[in-house]
Amino acid sequence: MREINDEDENLYILTLRMTPHQFGQLLEKVKPFIQKKNTCWRNCIGPAERLQVTLRYLATGSTYFNYKGDHSIILMAIADAYNRFIYVDVGVNGRVGDGGVWLHSDLKYAIEGKRVHIPLPRTLSQSDRVSSFTFIADDAFSLTDYMIKRYSHTNLTPAQYNFNYMLSTNRRVVESAVGILNRQIVFKSFSPQCAGHQLKQLKSFWHA
Template sequence: MRLQDAESHYRFLRMSRETFDALVAKVAPALKRRSYQSVYRPEISPGERLALTLRYLATGNSQVSVSFSFRVGRATVCHIIRETCAALWQVLQPEYVKGPSSEEDWKGIAREFSKLWNFPNCVGAIDGKHISIQAPASSGSSYYNYKGGHSVVLMAVCDAHYRFIFVDIGNSGRHSDGGVLSNSEFGRALDAGKLGLPSPTTLPGTAIEVPFAFVGDEAFPLQRNMLRPYPGRNLADPEAVFNYRLSRSRRVIENSFGILAARWRLFRRPIIASPDHVVLFTQAAIALHNYLRTTESTVYCPRGFSDAEDGAGNVTEGAWRSEVDGDNGLSRIGSVGSNMYSRSAATCRDTIRDYFMSSEGEVTWQYHHIHRTEY
């Protein structure tokens, strides 16, 4: 495949030969700490260890199946996957999964959301998923979630280009309420005002200042720096327009999770591993996702693979949806916050609602979508 069949090589390892070789060069130093050489067998090279791990993440097959495919002992496969996933996170995370470190970084994310999704002062889309796992030994109900299975929780924030900028992995599945957000490092930093978000700035074309904020669905609490939809049905036009505009931006995180599960099929069924190992596997897959979104985006996520919009806001669903339809490896979390909110949080949401109804902030097709008429 390396020499004669580039397409099969990509399908086998989820990356081109050139990208694979570049990745081997990056992780090889971290993989040379342990040698599997003995008098009875040759050394397993860093490239072979990486290929074995990528194949495991790409297929989601059992480690026993991988051991037969690569003709490596089952225990050796377990060690290789665990150590290679740790090496991938160690090497790739500082460069490809790093959160914004300055106000200008946050403003850059906000500019992309405004440019691509017409939502000003948005610094990320947030969502959470249950990663389905086999019931851990002697864990009782610690990882048992309200959906009737066992899981660990993945909380993530992404930018406008489907790249994860914050991830929090490992909360046990039983935390399906406000504890998920408040117990995460991101949630604590948000509450304490330690994310380094820029000061409030004016909405485009106006003198009205509003804070920078993340967008989430109805599972998340309404805060000054966290926006969620207006509740209820049969809403008036201003609230319906706000919900429509927010849903367009929030769709980014939905696509990020969908692309992740479609490319790394480990997440399309319950993972047979301890929770600690599941965290390692998830970290590696997210690091690889961001690495490939950055280095060979058009191959990893070609045109039509993610959701797309035309000039009238009509959505064409991405191909990833047909690939992961019916899978139960990643499922939605429940409410992660109460419905209580401050007056200042409500004022921020109302201000943006009114802006979307003004000539400076509206998009021409928004009324047709909330009334479901032709445009």
């Protein structure tokens, strides 16, 4: 936002629905309520950035209103077996489904354009079967030669049921990685009632 303010104040006003001076005044009022302290485990998000994200919610209307009835920004991530994020796409508005985020992601284009190195197929452990390296996804994603998901139909065979069970077990890795992230950053939904109560809601939104 600092770069936008320096280059185009009109764009700044369009983004946050207020001038830089008005933003500074509001920040001074809410800063004691939203400021966090750095720890040995992480550096906190600054009060200016927290306020900017919240105001962006207010400025976008229904664009970020998701099917659960909240305002949200989608975070799509890929984690490895050690709970480490190896790819993150964040910022798409909450009205877009997970499949839509992936459909237009730079990683999808890079994979299909052969610009991402994916290891060659290898023999599975304790087996002579050769298998390709793939991403494990949920039902929102399309089945491809580099992405697998569970069987979604009913009346599964024992083999299909066992496949779903093993796949779900491995999908817990990314859920665990997100859980670790949630313990460091508190995510809360924000649903403003009216502009007149904006300051009160901002205090409530960031109080933790």
